[in-house]
Amino acid sequence: TRMRVDVVSIFPEYLAPLDLSLIGRARASGVLDLAVHDLRTWTHDVHRTVDDTPYGGGPGMVMRPEPWGEALDALVPVGEEPPPRLVVPSPAGVPFRQALAHEWAAERHLIFACGRYEGIDQRVLEHAATRMPVTEVSLGDYVLFGGEVAVLVIMEAVTRLLPGVLGNADSLAEESHAHGLLEAPVYTKPPGWRGHDVPEILRSGDHGRIARWRRDEALVRTARRRPDMLAVLPATELDKRDIAA
């Protein structure tokens, strides 16, 4: 198996979509070995308590460290080499970007900790960092009810990069953010639809002009929608002539 993934959550059923389609195929083909665990497995009181009030006061509840410590003890065999990476979705995390998806697709073992409430006791991450790399990651500046949905997004971004998962390897090459620009608009049959026609150039068969048209569209789109992406574009990628127009 290429990659082992463990997900720990108090709502394991939220991760059911990971059984479907692309990810389901990756598991069936043996490239991905995925297990979803209920955090309450590692509680021992009759109420299976996973949260408690926050030190220092404030609203809401915090996830207790003990169940998480025991869960990670169970999921990380002593002396596992290389150690797994612990990924913790959090609004306070580093931004999740395609570069990170590529990095994590190369890992042998990922463990996802799904936080709920106001978050997980910070000592869980501090202690985990003594035996494995730990990354708090955010999908964007909005707050969810928990990390589960973020794990679904990250798992889709990472799994599609695993060897053999995508049918048509070409679609990887064309993807957004691969060449630092947004993709140009796409069209298919019919040539005319509800009074809207496909741009003539795309039906011209002139592949040189088509490539140029797509690049111009990509630049205009990026400049309009994501000027921040243009700012970081390496000079080699961006032909000043294109953008000056």
Ligand SMILES: Nc1nc2cc(Br)ccc2s1
């Ligand atoms: N954007 C995100 N919001 C949240 C909220 C919780 Br609670 C746990 C993880 C995440 S990631």
